[in-house]
Amino acid sequence: MNRARPEPDEPAPRVARPGDREPLARRASAARRWHPHWRWILLAITVLLVGLVLLVRLVVVDRLWPETRAQALLDDAALAVREGRLDAEDGSGARQLYEAAQALDPDDVRPRAGLAQVAEAAVVQARSASAAGRFDDAHRLLRLARELAAPRDAVIAVATDLRRREAAGAGLEDILLQARAAQAAGRLDGDGDTALSGYRRILELEPGHAEALRGRDEVLATVLEAARAALRAGDLQAAGTRIASARVHDPGHADLPDTEARLTEELDALRRRATASIESGQLERGVAQWRTLLAFDPDDAAAQRGLADAAAAYAQRAERQARDFNFAEADAQLHEARALAPDSDAVRASAEHVERSRVRHAQLGPRLPLAERTRRVARLLADASAAEARGDLLSPPGESAYDRLRAARLLAPDDAAVARASARLLPAAQQCFDAGLRANNLARARDCMDARAALGDDAAALRESRRRLAQRWLAIGDERLGAGNISGAGAALATAREIDPGVPGHAEFQQRLRTASIRTD
Structure with a gap:
């Protein structure tokens, strides 16, 4: 039995197997998955190419070839001159366009030549405006011509004609x-x-x-x-x-030179008298003299130093009174010192000295016989009530109801009558603090805040008030720094930190102050 055999050159027919369909299915599935991915890839490549074109446009054209922009500005400026638009606040005037082109290339002579043309055109327009009776326009155009260094003779001629025409119509x-x-x-x-x-x-x-x-x-x-x-x-x-x-x-x-010389002599003489008054202990007179000089010239450095010296002298008086336990007079002297220099280190140190003396004096209270201590507290409370009836709640220093009550609290902090009196005065101290802040009298506000603390105000309310006051001092420091007063700004920062060591912004302000000090040096 003979069977047909395939020729040797012909490939044998492939017999399909059950597993052969799985690779084909996977390839078809992969092709379906890659089809949408290729669309996104092509889109990304297109966006990248567009971005690259824009980048080349910005970098190459605008930065490497700025003359294209300069030429456009010059063309616009020349058109503005022809149309008579010489000056415009919105930047469309010929002057502004030429100046913009000049800023792009300071070595280009074309913008300078264009500005000269603008100056000449301004003279021509000013002459026409004067002849037409438009005097305000003529003055404006003459100012433009002068600013752009127009020919002096031409400007003078037009200005003379303008004055003549104005005079003729002015009567x-x-x-x-x-x-x-x-x-x-x-x-x-x-x-x-x-x-x-x-x-x-x-x-x-x-x-x-x-x-x-x-x-x-x-x-x-x-x-x-x-x-x-x-x-x-x-x-x-x-x-x-x-x-x-x-x-x-x-x-x-x-007569002016002689009169000015006399004024200078009077100012110098007053400075000498003010200095002598402070040195001789006549502080009130010296302060009045220095304030007269400051009223004449608020920037008088000698007068500012003189008031600082007066504040230091008042502070020294306060220390002497405190050493003798005369706290009413010490408080009065401190009040004067703070009014003159609220952020002075010398005044601050004296206030601390007075407070330490007050504490030492209070510590003597328990050593007193009970009857004597009771008598003193009763007397102080009576004086406080009398001051309260007069309306002297927080002033004058040393004689106020608050000062009398503070002395009583130091002698008898747990006395019920003292506690009742403190509760009566606390609202007045709170109102005083708010009024001091509104008036920007920060020294007064601080005194009132101290009074609130001594009278037993709520701790949370006191913390909030200290922060407000410290922030106000930071604001004053910022104003002083902006005016170039670095030492004054530093003093304001020190006061703010003393009131509230954690006041927000103090670290940033200190860095600004340090930077300004380095630049000044």
Whole structure:
């Protein structure tokens, strides 16, 4: 029996097996899974390419070739000049556009040439505005021309023409008559319709007006004579005001140098007198003299140091009184010291000294015979009640109801009558603290807070009040630091930490203060 055999070159037919379908199924399933993944991959590649194009645009075009932006600004600026838009607050004026192009490339001469064209165009427009009677526009355009260094002769010519046209329509004769009338009535200077304001208006329009010049000279001579009279009377503020006015109207007036020299002499003499008053122990007089100088010039460094010296002297007085256990007078002296220098280290140290003396004195109380201690407490409570009836709850220092009651508490802290009196005074101390904060009188607020503590106020309320007060001192320190007063800012920070060591923001402020100190050094 013969069977057909396959040729040797022909592959043998493959016999399907049951397991052969599993690889095929897996491949088909994998293809189905990869199909959506490829779509996301292609999308990501597209986004990446777009981002790369934008990055090249920003880096290469805008940074490596900034002249394209500069050229665009120059083109816009030239168009603005042709359209007459020379200056605009929104940045669309020719001046602003040329300046922006100049900022991109300071070595490019084209923006400078463009600004010169703007200056010349401003002169032309100012001339046209003057001829049309638009005087405000003419003044504005002349200011622009001057700021851009337009040719001086051209600017002067237009300004002269502008003054002539303004004078023709202003009625100079009427203004002159009004100025003379004000001069005759004694209305020489100040606000309103005064002689100097009238003469100034005439001279602005016609600088060589002979009668206005003569009238102004006469008025200023009278004003400076009044300044010298004020100096003789010791009124530095009035003298300084009149001298400053004369300097504004005519800095070259013949009487001005002599009057200014007299003012300087008076100021120096007052400084010497104030220093001598403090050194001789006449603190009240010295403080008044230094305050007069500060009223004249709030930035007078010598006067500021003088008040600090006076505060230190008051603090020393307080220590001497405390050593003798005269706490009423010690508190009064401390009150004066704190009013002058609330954040002074010397005043703070003296207050601590007084408090230690007060504690030592109180410790003597238990050694007193019971009858004597009872008598003293009763007397102090009676004095406190009398002060309360007068309304002297927290002041004057040493004589107030609070000070009397504090002394009684030190002698007999557990006495029921003392506790009742403390409860009566506590609301007044709380109101006093709030009023001190509202008025930004931080020294007063601190005194009232101390009174609240001594009167047994709630501990949580006291913590919150200390934080508020410390934050206010930090705010003052920030103001001083902004004004360049580094030492004052440091003193304010020290006071804030003393009141509340954990006040928020104190560490950051200390770092700012340290940085500012390094820069100053």
